[in-house]
Every structure is written in C-alpha cells, then in structure tokens.
Amino acid sequence: MTKRMGNQWATLISYLLVFALVYLYAPVVSAQASTVKTNHSDVNLWSGAGRPSHQTVGRIKRFEEIQVLGTKRLKSGEVWYRVQLRRFPGWRKQEQTGWVDAKFFTSIENPVVDDQPSESVTEAQAACVNCATGGKSTAPIPKQQTDDIAAVGKAIRNKVGFAWPVGGYVRSGFGYRRHPIKGVVKLHKGTDISGNAGAKVKAAKGGVVEISAGGCKTGRKSCNGGAGNMVTINHGDGTKTRYLHMAPGCRMPKRGTRVSQGDMLGCVGATGAVTGPHLHFEVIKNGKWINPLTVLPKRR
Amino acid sequence: MKLKLQFLVAGLFLTSVNAFAAEIDRSYASRIIVACVKSVEQVGRKIPNYKVVCQCIGETHYNSAVGEGIKSEAEDHIRWTTEFYETTNMKKLQRMVDRNPKWSSFDDQVVDDCMMSSNQGSKK
Numbered sequence: 513m514t515k516r517m518g519n520q521w522a523t524l525i526s527y528l529l530v531f532a533l534v535y536l537y538a539p540v541v542s543a544q545a546s547t548v549k550t551n552h553s554d555v556n557l558w559s560g561a562g563r564p565s566h567q568t569v570g571r572i573k574r575f576e577e578i579q580v581l582g583t584k585r586l587k588s589g590e591v592w593y594r595v596q597l598r599r600f601p602g603w604r605k606q607e608q609t610g611w612v613d614a615k616f617f618t619s620i621e622n623p624v625v626d627d628q629p630s631e632s633v634t635e636a637q638a639a640c641v642n643c644a645t646g647g648k649s650t651a652p653i654p655k656q657q658t659d660d661i662a663a664v665g666k667a668i669r670n671k672v673g674f675a676w677p678v679g680g681y682v683r684s685g686f687g688y689r690r691h692p693i694k695g696v697v698k699l700h701k702g703t704d705i706s707g708n709a710g711a712k713v714k715a716a717k718g719g720v721v722e723i724s725a726g727g728c729k730t731g732r733k734s735c736n737g738g739a740g741n742m743v744t745i746n747h748g749d750g751t752k753t754r755y756l757h758m759a760p761g762c763r764m765p766k767r768g769t770r771v772s773q774g775d776m777l778g779c780v781g782a783t784g785a786v787t788g789p790h791l792h793f794e795v796i797k798n799g800k801w802i803n804p805l806t807v808l809p810k811r812r
Numbered sequence: 813m814k815l816k817l818q819f820l821v822a823g824l825f826l827t828s829v830n831a832f833a834a835e836i837d838r839s840y841a842s843r844i845i846v847a848c849v850k851s852v853e854q855v856g857r858k859i860p861n862y863k864v865v866c867q868c869i870g871e872t873h874y875n876s877a878v879g880e881g882i883k884s885e886a887e888d889h890i891r892w893t894t895e896f897y898e899t900t901n902m903k904k905l906q907r908m909v910d911r912n913p914k915w916s917s918f919d920d921q922v923v924d925d926c927m928m929s930s931n932q933g934s935k936k
Contacts, residue, residue, distance in 0.1 A: 573875060684924065692859060692923060693851050693866075694896065696905040698916060733876070734885045738914030785918035787872070787925050 548580055548593065548617040555617075557610035561592035569610045570597065581609065593617065674716045674807045675773055677755060678780055678791050680707035686803040701801040702754070702794035707780040709789035710762075713755050716793070716808070718772045719747035721765045728783035729760050739792075740784025743777045751807075756792035757784045836878050840890045845870035847897035854900075861930040868926035873919070889915055 560566035561584045572578060572595075582594040591614040596607060684704035690697050723744035728735035736742060741758040743765065758764065759781025765771055782789040795804045848866035852859055859865060873893045880886035892908070892915045899905050909916045 573871070684921075689920070691920070692857065692927065693848055693869075694905055695855065695857075696902065696909050698909050698920070700917075700920070729881075731879055732881045732885070733889065733918060734882070734914065738917060785914045785921075787876075787918070787921040 548578060548595070548614075555612060557595070557597065557608065557612055559610060561594070561611045562586050562588075562590070566611070570608055572597065572612060578612075583614070584611075590614075674753075674795075674809070675714070676705075676808055677716045677753075677777075677793055678705055678707045678711055678713050680705045680711070680780075680791075682706075682805075683790060686801075686805065699801070702756070702792050703804045705791045705793055707789065707791055709780055709782065710759060711780045712776050713758055713778045713780060713791055715745060715771045715773055715775045715777055716753050716795075717745070717747050717751075718775075719745040719753075719770075721767055721769045721771060722746040722752065724764050724767045724769075726760070726764050730782050732783075733785040735784055738785035740786065741778060741781065742784075745771060745777075750798045752796040754792075754794040754796070756794070757781055757786050757790065759783065759789070835883065836874070836886055836890060838874070840877070840894050841870040841874035843870075843894050844873055844897050847894070851897065851900075859927070864930045865923075865926045868930060869919075869922055872922045872926065876918075876922075889918075893919060 555572045556568045557570035557572055558566045559569050578595045578597050580593045580595055584592045584594065586592065592611050593614050594609065595612055596609050682703055683706040684700060686700055686703050688697055688699050721743060723742065725736045725739070725743075726741045728740045739756045741760060741762075741764065742754060742756045743758070744752055744754045746752050755777055758778035760783060762779035762781070763776070764778045765775070771777070780789050780791050786792075793804050795802050795807055845866050848869055849863055851857075852862045852866070873890065877886040877890040880889065892912055896905065896908055896915075896919065899908065
C-alpha cells in the first residue's frame with residue numbers, strides 16, 4: 513500500500529515537472545492569444561493606460577509581436593492595450609506586462625468586420641517601381657515592363673470582368689525591380705494590396721479553386737514555401753488568380769469548389785514570408801504572370 | 813522503471829521545444845548591418861540615412877528569425893540573408909534570388925519598410 517502511494521506521488525511529481533518545463537521553455541509562438549505588432553520604432557511600454565499619470569517600463573521594438581491581454585478605452589477616446597512582452601536574453605525568459613497605445617499597433621490575428629475604404633490609384637502610382645526610393649532607378653528596366661506600363665493606362669479604364677479582391681491601396685506593384693542595396697534585379701510577380709488584418713478577400717472573378725493551401729499560422733515564414741495560406745482559382749479562359757498570405761482561422765474554400773466573383777476566399781493576413789498584413793494578388797495568363805492592374809477596374 | 817521512462821520523455825520533450833530563440837547568434841545582425849553599409853558605400857548608391865536603414869534591416873531580420881517557430885527555418889532565414897548581404901558577386905546574388913524567392917521576397921519587404929520609415933523619421 514505504502515509502495516503504491518509512493519509510486520502515485522512520483523507520477524504526480526513527474527507530470528508537474530513536465531508541465532512546469534513546458535510552461536517555462538515553450539517557444540512564444542506555441543501559445544498565441546490576440547497578437548499585435550508595430551511598424552513604428554521604439555514604442556513605449558507604460559505602467560498604466562494613459563501617459564500623463566504613469567511611467568515607462570520598457571520599449572517595444574519595431575515588428576516585435578506582443579500578446580494583448582486586455583483592452584481599455586479612456587474617457588478621451590484613446591484605446592490602450594494591456595500587453596505581455598516575452599524576450600529571451602541568454603537562456604532566461606523575461607516577461608513583462610504593461611500598457612501601450614493601440615494606435616501604434618496592427619492586429620495580426622483578430623478579424624476586422626469591415627474592409628478599408630478604397631482609395632484611387634493613379635496610373636503613376638500603379639506603374640511605380642521602387643516606390644520607396646521615389647520611383648527612380650537609373651538601371652534599365654526589362655522591356656516587358658515598359659510595354660506593360662503603357663498597357664496599364666489603357667486597360668485600367670476598361671472593366672474586363674475582374675473585380676478588386678480587397679479594399680486598400682497598392683503598396684507594392686507588379687514588375688521588375690532593382691534591390692536598392694545590392695542592385696540585383698527581380699520580378700515581383702503580383703500586386704501587394706494593403707488592408708486591415710481580417711478584411712475579407714473576395715474572388716476577383718468566378719472559377720474553380722485549383723489550389724487551397726492552409727494550415728499556416730502567423731510567424732512561420734516558411735509555411736507553404738513562403739506563400740502562407742493561399743488559394744489559386746482557375747477561371748477556365750486561360751487565366752488564373754492567386755491570393756497569398758491570408759490569415760489563419762478564416763474559412764477558405766476547398767479544392768474543386770466552384771466560386772463566383774465576390775465569394776469570400778479568406779481574410780487579409782500575415783502568414784508566410786511577409787512583414788505585415790496585406791494581400792499578394794497575382795494574375796497568370798496562359799502560363800505567364802501579368803500585371804494585375806491591366807485587368808482590374810479603375811478604383812473610385 | 814516507469815518513473816525513469818517518464819523522466820526520459822520529459823527530457824526529450826524539453827530538448828524539442830527548447831527556447832531556441834536564444835540560440836540565434838546575435839552576430840548575424842551585426843554582419844548584415846556591416847555588409848549593408850559596405851554595399852552602399854562601395855557602389856555609391858544615394859540612399860538617405862543609409863546607416864539607419866541598414867541598422868533597421870539587420871535588426872528586423874534578426875528579430876524576425878528569433879520569432880520563428882522552428883529553429884532550422886530560423887537559421888535558414890538568417891544565414892541566407894547574411895550571405896545575401898555579404899556576397900558581392902552579382903551572378904551569385906542573382907542565383908541566390910532566383911533559387912530562394914521566399915527569403916528574397918521577405919527581404920524586399922523589409923528593405924521597403926525600413927526605407928520608408930527612415931525617410932519619415934525614426935520615431936513617431
């Protein structure tokens with residue numbers, strides 16, 4: 513009897529030990545509640561919500577993902593998040609809780625009900641290459657792209673059966689671009705459309721779902737080869753469209769499903785190799801990638 | 813015997829979910845920053861606040877690798893990026909970009925974000 517009790521205690525202690533070890537050393541990405549991040553540099557972490565009556569207890573780094581534990585709306589209308597920060601200096605796990613101003617953060621997991629309002633895209637913006645450097649590059653751009661730029665201006669005025677898959681502005685266009693630091697040239701095969709995380713992604717045109725690859729969570733950049741959660745639709749007329757980096761937890765159609773224009777395919781997310789939530793949208797015509805802006809209607 | 817087995821399982825579990833974040837060598841970030849600054853200065857590219865931009869690029873890639881869920885992928889990411897910035901041979905660079913569109917695409921986004929934020933001011 514005594515021996516059996518001894519064994520039971522030993523079993524209980526071993527389970528407690530395993531639990532404690534998992535809790536202490538499991539990677540941050542294994543347990544995610546609501547997660548946000550900022551693209552601002554050095555956002556302050558405060559001891560309480562609202563700046564004037566509290567002090568800073570730390571700093572959040574740019575693109576660092578933090579867990580939201582709660583939300584508070586102040587009388588002034590400001591929204592503050594209570595967050596938990598986990599860092600691993602050396603072998604130690606350092607945890608810190610505090611408050612941050614929500615306006616500096618973008619949620620990368622919580623769905624948002626409404627799309628962003630659409631903004632007009634001028635031809636110059638649509639055709640811009642290396643927009644971050646002012647669109648100027650002294651290096652020669654391959655001929656395909658210069659022809660393409662002319663086609664954008666003509667096609668953008670005509671509706672040719674496609675609809676915008678999501679609201680938001682074009683943050684990075686299609687085309688060849690030269691790396692600003694290393695100078696190597698590469699083709700950006702689609703258009704990156706900025707959108708609120710969780711905004712609905714809709715089919716640009718009706719067709720059959722050829723590929724539906726999900727199972728990716730935010731943070732794992734290699735998921736599905738860097739594409740994240742993605743859907744490819746075959747429109748049956750030689751064209752296909754691809755929708756990449758969609759959010760986890762949003763319903764995606766299965767392979768073989770017939771979809772109509774405007775049907776929901778997923779939500780804007782940040783899965784795969786991305787720095788922030790956006791939709792990477794590609795159009796493939798007869799096996800070749802083309803500029804999506806040549807088939808999408810002009811935004812109002 | 814049963815207790816020994818349980819401890820063995822606990823030990824194996826621990827080694828598979830260890831805090832690998834600490835094992836990404838911090839020197840990768842420094843190497844990327846140094847190589848980035850050197851690339852800009854050697855070729856004479858006109859990039860405003862290029863040192864701030866390079867610092868941002870190095871830190872962002874490092875933080876991103878640390879935040880990866882799988883150690884091998886984190887190491888693959890940081891090693892590819894470090895080699896990319898340290899390589900000066902254009903043919904080799906082009907091969908690296910063509911064969912690894914995943915990290916190349918991610919780096920493009922990091923560079924764009926860092927350049928935009930440095931042009932707007934480092935603190936908001």
